Amino acid sequence: MSIKEYVAETIKHLNEADLQQVAEYVSFLRFRQRSLMTTHLDATQIAKLYAGFADEDMELAEQGMDEYATKLQTEDS
Secondary structure, eight states, X not given: OOHHHHHHHHHTTOOHHHHHXXXXXXXXXXXXXXXXXXSOOOHHHHHHHHHHHHHHHXXXXXXXXXXXXXXXXXXXX
16 A cells, blocks of 8 residues: 555544644645745855855854953963
8 A cells, every 4th residue: 555545545534623634734745845846045046145144144253252362361361
């Protein structure tokens, strides 16, 4: 018995409340599939996204480094 046949056979014996849950889950799976298909990025697009945020990332990484270095020196002494 295939998975599709198993699911179809099992669904035949569910009550209305359980069928509602199955329907909601199927809707979620279809939504997720559509979302993944429309948000697929190739390596070039991902590289462009990283490059676009590189300067901002560097600024955030360096923010507060002077204070951090001072505190490290204080702790070492």
